[in-house]
Amino acid sequence: MNNKTEFKRSACAIANTLDILGDKWTLLVIRDLFFGKKTYSEFQKSPERIPTNILAERLKRLESAGIINKQSYQQRPVRYAYQLTAKGEALAPVLKEMVIWGNTFIPDTISMKRIEKLIARQKRAQS
Numbered sequence: 700m701n702n703k704t705e706f707k708r709s710a711c712a713i714a715n716t717l718d719i720l721g722d723k724w725t726l727l728v729i730r731d732l733f734f735g736k737k738t739y740s741e742f743q744k745s746p747e748r749i750p751t752n753i754l755a756e757r758l759k760r761l762e763s764a765g766i767i768n769k770q771s772y773q774q775r776p777v778r779y780a781y782q783l784t785a786k787g788e789a790l791a792p793v794l795k796e797m798v799i800w801g802n803t804f805i806p807d808t809i810s811m812k813r814i815e816k817l818i819a820r821q822k823r824a825q826s
Contacts, residue, residue: 719764720790724749725757726797729783729790732767735821737780761787 708714720726727749731742742754749757758781761767766787769779783790801808 719760719766722757724753725761726790726794728754728757728761729766729787730794732781732783732787733791733794734817735825737782738772738778766790 704710706715707718720729724747727745727747728742731745736742736745739754739758742749742758743751758767758769762769762781764786765784767781768784769781771777772780795811798808798811798814802810
């Protein structure tokens with residue numbers, strides 16, 4: 700039995716991570732999941748206004764990569780709620796470091812302290 704992984708470009712961890720996460724939309728969908736968004740319509744309300752076709756493709760890609768899962772919450776028409784898996788939750792430090800870098804080098808970006816307050820508020824609202 701051959702357990703060797705087939706890589707698209709190379710065995711480089713950065714290249715393979717970028718194949719899953721490396722576009723201008725995917726990490727924003729993951730960010731929104733951390734902020735408590737769960738449904739397609741909630742993702743569409745984000746300030747970046749992700750186009751619907753791209754959002755649908757990114758959700759499928761993240762699900763096939765095991766970063767999110769979906770559960771139907773309505774049958775007619777079928778609608779899904781999305782949530783991070785343990786694999787997706789493990790991206791929290793990556794996003795945090797991106798925020799820290801952005802706060803350091805890009806003026807007037809939202810601070811980590813404010814983001815942490817937003818996440819805490821969202822978690823309280825879900826309880």
